[in-house]
Amino acid sequence: MSILVIAEHDNASVKSATLNTVTAALACGGDVHVLVAGENAGEAAKAAAQIAGVAKVLHADGAGLGHGLAENVAAQVLAIASNYSHILFPATASGKNIAPRVAAKLDVCQISDITKVIPSAPGPSAVPQGEQASSGAAQRSPGPDTFERPIYAGNAIATVQSGDAVKVITVRGTGFDAAAATGGSAAVESLAAVADSGKSSFVGAELAKSERPELTAAKIIVSGGRALGSAEKFTEVMTPLADKLGAAIGASRAAVDAGYAPNDLQVGQTGKIVAPQLYIAAGISGAIQHLAGMKDSKVIVAINKDPEAPIFSVADYGLEADLFHAVPGLVAAL
Ligand SMILES: Cc1cc2nc3c(=O)[nH]c(=O)nc-3n(C[C@H](O)[C@H](O)[C@H](O)COP(=O)(O)OP(=O)(O)OC[C@H]3O[C@@H](n4cnc5c(N)ncnc54)[C@H](O)[C@@H]3O)c2cc1C
Numbered sequence: 001m002s003i004l005v006i007a008e009h010d011n012a013s014v015k016s017a018t019l020n021t022v023t024a025a026l027a028c029g030g031d032v033h034v035l036v037a038g039e040n041a042g043e044a045a046k047a048a049a050q051i052a053g054v055a056k057v058l059h060a061d062g063a064g065l066g067h068g069l070a071e072n073v074a075a076q077v078l079a080i081a082s083n084y085s086h087i088l089f090p091a092t093a094s095g096k097n098i099a100p101r102v103a104a105k106l107d108v109c110q111i112s113d114i115t116k117v118i119p120s121a122p123g124p125s126a127v128p129q130g131e132q133a134s135s136g137a138a139q140r141s142p143g144p145d146t147f148e149r150p151i152y153a154g155n156a157i158a159t160v161q162s163g164d165a166v167k168v169i170t171v172r173g174t175g176f177d178a179a180a181a182t183g184g185s186a187a188v189e190s191l192a193a194v195a196d197s198g199k200s201s202f203v204g205a206e207l208a209k210s211e212r213p214e215l216t217a218a219k220i221i222v223s224g225g226r227a228l229g230s231a232e233k234f235t236e237v238m239t240p241l242a243d244k245l246g247a248a249i250g251a252s253r254a255a256v257d258a259g260y261a262p263n264d265l266q267v268g269q270t271g272k273i274v275a276p277q278l279y280i281a282a283g284i285s286g287a288i289q290h291l292a293g294m295k296d297s298k299v300i301v302a303i304n305k306d307p308e309a310p311i312f313s314v315a316d317y318g319l320e321a322d323l324f325h326a327v328p329g330l331v332a333a334l
Pocket of ligand 1: 227
């Protein structure tokens, strides 16, 4: 039994979500292969080969794969899909763009956003009467078929079992530790790149440049909410704290919607899902949609002047205070 992980990369290096996806793949058992589909992506393939636990890297290189266009990458995955019992993507914007295309073409149900792999019980597996992600697939694949995934903004955990021959899965990064980026020595095998589908083409990208760590990879995040009151105040109050801690900056949706922070900083159900070592929420009430994106953080600190704010129910440390005094005070004390 082999498991395929679709690497997320920028042709030069592998993005961190790939490492968490490899851990999920290792939990499925069997040999873990990583597909690096890109253009001039030799360095990314080499980096993938060093990930601990990876048995083989498949490197497909072609002009149509350079920008991760979903139509082309999905076709590349489909070209080798029959060799695999499980195909895993990071549950990122890119993975979520490609995985459904692969699942649809294979006529299987996608299993989305898993946070746990339930090891298969010995003996023949039976699909229980509960929630099933099964289609009429004729043949049962080996390996685990049962997974946990959060539903209702993380307020409930569903256990789903799939009877499909191939499991097409997206993996929530915060549910699995990152595999070590070094220590492996997998062989890199070249694959013929699929032809460009011609259905979409890359026009351009505008990338926000920041000296700060990327939100989903940061060990410390300081997040601001509606209470900041303006974009100027958001920057004036939150930036010195982030600078002091070497942290990424996050924001609630209310802060983003009000234009205090750019939308790539939004944390939550419709923003980014994060689980840093330390998450400091300043002037954020703790609506369930925000909690859905950060409640797996190791240590949560909440600063809010309302003692009834729901954020205090998930906080390890709560400070009932006016953030305009508390945050500069914290910066001065650090
Ligand atoms: C489908 C859907 C998806 C959503 N997705 C997201 C998402 O991804 N992320 C997200 O964040 N939200 C999301 N929301 C919105 C969410 O429901 C809340 O509206 C939002 O999180 C509120 O943001 P906030 O906490 O900044 O603002 P508020 O709820 O207005 O809270 C502001 C807080 O600041 C406190 N405060 C005020 N002044 C001060 C001060 N001077 N010092 C200290 N504290 C102060 C107040 O006591 C209050 O608790 C979603 C909603 C829906 C319906």
